[in-house]
Amino acid sequence: MxxxxxxxxxxxxxxxxxxxxxxxxxxxxxxxxNLALVAFLALPTRHKWxxxxxxxxxxxxxxxxxxDDSYFPPLSRALAQSEQxxxxxxxxxxxxxxxxxxxxxxxxxxxxxxxxxLFYKILRVSVLVVGxxxxxxxxxxxxxxxxxxxxxxxxxxxxxxxxxxSGSTLIEQLNxxxxxxxxxxxxxxxxxxxETQVKNTFDVLVLSICSLAWDDVKYYKQENHKLxxxxxxxxxxxxxxxxxxxxxxxxxxxxxCGQKRHTELLTSNLDPQCSLLEGLKSxxxxxxxxxxxxxxxxxxxxxxxxxxxxxxxxxQYNLSPYLLNFDNxxxxxxxxxxxxxLQDREQQKENKKFTFYNTISLHDGVRLQESKQxxxxxxxxxxxxxxxxxxxxxxxxxxxxxxxxxxxxVPEHGANIRGDKMQISGMRELPSPRVTNVPVGLKxxxxxxxxxxxxxxxxxxxxxxAIAHLVKQLLEQDVYGKNEFDPETLLSNIPETSWLxxxxxxxxxxxxxxxxxxxDDSEWVKYNE
Numbered sequence: 001m002x003x004x005x006x007x008x009x010x011x012x013x014x015x016x017x018x019x020x021x022x023x024x025x026x027x028x029x030x031x032x033x034n035l036a037l038v039a040f041l042a043l044p045t046r047h048k049w050x051x052x053x054x055x056x057x058x059x060x061x062x063x064x065x066x067x068d069d070s071y072f073p074p075l076s077r078a079l080a081q082s083e084q085x086x087x088x089x090x091x092x093x094x095x096x097x098x099x100x101x102x103x104x105x106x107x108x109x110x111x112x113x114x115x116x117x118l119f120y121k122i123l124r125v126s127v128l129v130v131g132x133x134x135x136x137x138x139x140x141x142x143x144x145x146x147x148x149x150x151x152x153x154x155x156x157x158x159x160x161x162x163x164x165x166s167g168s169t170l171i172e173q174l175n176x177x178x179x180x181x182x183x184x185x186x187x188x189x190x191x192x193x194x195e196t197q198v199k200n201t202f203d204v205l206v207l208s209i210c211s212l213a214w215d216d217v218k219y220y221k222q223e224n225h226k227l228x229x230x231x232x233x234x235x236x237x238x239x240x241x242x243x244x245x246x247x248x249x250x251x252x253x254x255x256x257c258g259q260k261r262h263t264e265l266l267t268s269n270l271d272p273q274c275s276l277l278e279g280l281k282s283x284x285x286x287x288x289x290x291x292x293x294x295x296x297x298x299x300x301x302x303x304x305x306x307x308x309x310x311x312x313x314x315x316q317y318n319l320s321p322y323l324l325n326f327d328n329x330x331x332x333x334x335x336x337x338x339x340x341x342l343q344d345r346e347q348q349k350e351n352k353k354f355t356f357y358n359t360i361s362l363h364d365g366v367r368l369q370e371s372k373q374x375x376x377x378x379x380x381x382x383x384x385x386x387x388x389x390x391x392x393x394x395x396x397x398x399x400x401x402x403x404x405x406x407x408x409x410v411p412e413h414g415a416n417i418r419g420d421k422m423q424i425s426g427m428r429e430l431p432s433p434r435v436t437n438v439p440v441g442l443k444x445x446x447x448x449x450x451x452x453x454x455x456x457x458x459x460x461x462x463x464x465x466a467i468a469h470l471v472k473q474l475l476e477q478d479v480y481g482k483n484e485f486d487p488e489t490l491l492s493n494i495p496e497t498s499w500l501x502x503x504x505x506x507x508x509x510x511x512x513x514x515x516x517x518x519x520d521d522s523e524w525v526k527y528n529e
Contacts, residue, residue, distance in 0.1 A: 013113050243503055259463055275308075404447050461510075
């Protein structure tokens with residue numbers, strides 16, 4: 001077939017495929033840019049070399065436009081991660097590539113191609129494609145500019161009324177809401193009283209869990225696991241803010257201040273007033289660090305030291321590996337590490353230690369040591385149940401030792417194991433609620449402690465400032481001065497944090513009843529799960 005003599009030619013397959021994906025909510029569709037590509041392809045050519053040049057120019061343009069219409073992060077962000085991708089082993093890279101090309105996508109492409117070649121001689125397919133683009137533009141557009149249209153497509157009636165009443169566009173209101181949020185958060189600071197005298201000293205153990213959100217837990221029906229029933233306090237709507245480990249942990253280690261912008265978090269020097277560790281040190285706590293991995297990927301150890309103030313060296317144990325990471329580094333089983341740690345703690349008489357433990361047993365790309373051929377997504381449920389069982393065993397071991405210790409279970413972000421229309425399984429570029437709503441829990445152990453009343457659930461939206469609040473309350477209320485405590489008193493005046501999550505170059509926030517995301521603050525899109 002001579003492409004120059006057949007309208008759009010086989011490019012019709014490209015546009016039909018995109019229209020089908022758009023109608024099903026899988027991608028966006030920038031009408032102006034797509035029509036511009038149509039116009040370029042429709043330019044008549046008199047010579048074969050002109051036709052070839054036209055196609056050589058159109059192919060990269062079409063590829064870029066397809067990427068731009070997808071819900072993938074900006075191309076600059078994807079290119080910035082190329083160094084990290086280079087560290088992944090080949091099997092994991094292949095697994096990631098396979099996720100992007102689903103069976104449904106292949107079937108749609110196959111059917112579209114077959115139907116095109118069956119009917120292109122008897123139907124003016126190019127005319128139908130252009131007509132479909134124009135029709136969808138008219139149906140879906142309330143504004144003349146396609147860029148502004150994205151934010152308005154499916155907005156709730158109540159929000160649209162607010163926009164009309166204020167006289168400002170939805171984009172302007174969303175940006176104002178975001179700026180107001182950070183202005184309010186910048187004024188929030190929590191200070192530990194250096195004069196606080198803790199009569200009965202205790203330890204604090206933070207279990208920092210990678211790749212575990214409520215959505216992952218519920219997907220595998222583990223929300224009633226005995227671990228979650230064991231906590232005294234459970235957060236139902238805790239926002240870890242970032243969907244990547246380093247920034248999420250830094251936010252935890254800077255929990256004494258309100259939520260910072262992502263750029264400020266990673267570029268500014270650590271403010272001692274924001275440091276949870278500095279607050280604990282002033283109260284007499286020693287700091288120790290444990291990992292079940294080497295901490296080398298993405299300069300993890302350097303990052304949490306420079307931006308989080310974690311200057312302790314990781315405790316090392318001589319153990320056999322349990323898992324292999326996506327870069328083939330070794331990962332050790334949580335139960336094995338804590339078995340050694342509990343033995344060490346029993347030999348130590350002093351208290352007032354803050355132990356930070358980070359595990360990546362659930363991270364995407366992690367494989368079982370004895371089953372390297374299995375995909376990470378295929379073993380996630382097995383690894384999830386093992387981790388929850390291991391964490392329960394930690395609590396059980398601490399209860400049997402009867403040492404005074406407060407355990408904080410704080411996942412960093414979810415695995416997005418389910419995926420949605422906006423992001424394939426395992427993808428976390430957009431910090432959606434499915435990824436950043438994590439199951440945070442608190443358990444007070446030791447001194448034959450008895451809890452007053454039932455387990456307390458925190459239903460309000462919360463974030464890391466709530467963690468600092470709980471630690472401060474534990475210190476000031478002298479919980480271990482008696483052998484019973486009321487979770488309700490710890491939760492008194494606990495700070496609420498509106499839902500706004502950030503990664504580098506992406507924001508997801510709740511505005512009224514909907515969630516919106518943006519890559520640049522000039523364009524906001526409703527997040528459709």
